[in-house]
Amino acid sequence: MMARLILMVLVCCWCTLAQAHKPSDSYLSLDVQGQTIAGQWDIALRDLDFAIGLDGNGDGELTWDEIRARHGQIAAYALQHLKIASTAGPCQLQAGQQLIDQHTDGAYNVLRFQATCPGSAAPASLDISYTLLADLDPQHKGLLKLSHDGQVQTAIFEPEHARQNLSLAAPSRLAQFGAYVQHGIWHIWIGYDHILFLLSLLLPAVLLPAAARAGIASGQQSLKAAFFDVLKVVTAFTLAHSITLSLASLSLISLPSRMVESAIAASVVLAALNNVLPLFRGKRPVAAFVFGLIHGFGFASVLRDLGLPQSALxxxxxxxxxxxxxxxxxIVAVFLPVAWLLRKTWFYRQLMTWGSLAIALVAAIWLLERLADIKLIS
Known part of the structure; x- marks a missing residue:
């Protein structure tokens, strides 16, 4: 009975992770030029298909003709869920050109538009209401980049924060720092491949070194030893991805996104299999550092979408x-106490083996999708 229960839990987790590799978000850019605002809105085609239906013949594949035929509906749907107002009153939004662009998680419709605000001078602030997909997907986020006179600031819109007032005065360094801290927290929590990689490396942390190397849960080590084991893995991962995140974000190094995303998926496969087969042989911190270099490029792709303000790089x-x-x-603060409490149980032994295999299977499918540029489950 217990075995069936664990199997059901693992299957549910597998399905959830497999079909939710990256939660829904869109990228909204506003460039304020006097009373006129030049806008660009990148919205995932999968989200638009879910909201208004783009697949005309129902074959499960979107073609350029199908998307182009719905340009009017796409613009109407999007702009219906975006309101911009200055202190003088509502700004009038007018749709423009529409294109297709590739992000790391698939194809996006790029809607360019223009907003004209009332009054005789540039607005001092903008009141923005963002409700895209609010009635369909409560997890959806809108990532805003607002530019004015060479200054860039960012904001995250979600159903709980659908309306925000943003000053066009130059933001303080502290405010910019806080905004990007928020972006960083959000993007590690939606980066399921990063999370699974880290958890795969941490699963053996509460086991004796010999047991961990053998891929079994027959021995346990002290909480202090487990803490320092986790510290070494997390520190190695942090140092590595910080290096490549900085280099890539500053455009000093650039790698193709498909190669980066494929390598990240491969790292998850290897990290998970290490819990069943001794691939790293006690050198998980080294593996965390080596693969962390690749994960840093993945984090950098987020910053490229958001845009780094030149005045406060x-x-x-x-x-x-x-x-x-x-x-x-x-994530570590939640994981370590739970793993410590469960370390002696039959459940943890099963999780170590079957949970790791489930993670490896999901990541292998991601790897195939990214290498072949096909959609299987994501």
């Missing part, structure tokens, strides 16, 4: 990295 980059670490430590 270091502050924003540091804030994002701090946010990633806060999100990561929150």
């Amino acid at each position: 270091v502050t924003s980059l540091l804030g994002f990295n701090v946010g990633v670490e806060i999100g990561q430590l929150a």
Whole structure:
């Protein structure tokens, strides 16, 4: 009976992770030029298909003709869920050109539009209401990049924060730092591949070194020893991804996104299999560092979508990295006590083996999808 229960839990987790590799979000850019605002809104085609239906013939594949035929409906649906107002009153939004662009998680419709605000001078602030997919997906996030006179600030819209008032005055360094900390926390929590990689490396932390190397849960080590084991893995991962995140975000190194995403999926496969087969032989911190270098490029792709303000590159980059670490430590803070309490149980032995195999299977499918650019489950 217990075995069936564990199997059901693992299957449910597998299905959830497999079909939710990346939660829904969109990228909204507003460039304020006097009373006129030039806008660009990148919305995932999968979200638009879910909301208004783009697949005309129902074959499960979207073609350019099907998308182009719905341009009017796409623009109407999107702009219906975006309201912009200055202190003088509502701004009038007008749809423009529509394109297709590839993000790391698939194809996006790019809607360009223009907003004209009332009054005779540039607005001092903007009141923005964002309700895209609010009635369909409560987890959806809108990531805003607001530019004005060379200054860039960001915001995250969600159903609980659907309306925000943003000053166009130059934001303080502290405010920019805080905004990018928030972005970093959010993006580690939605990065399921990063989370699964980290958890796969942490699963053996509460076991004796010999048992961990053998991929079994027959021995346990002290909480202090487990803490330092986790500390070494997390520190190695943090140092590594901080290096490549900084280099890639500052455009000093650039790698193709498909190669990066494929390598991240491969790292999850290897980290999970290490819990069943002794691939790293007690060198999990080394593995965390080596693969962390690749994960840093994945984090950098998020910053490229958000845009780093040139006036505060270091502050924003540091804030994002701090946010990633806060999100990561929150995961560890939940994992370690639970793993410690369960370390002697039959359930943990099964989780060590079958949970790791389930993670490896999900990541293997992600790897195939990313290498072949096909959709299987994501």
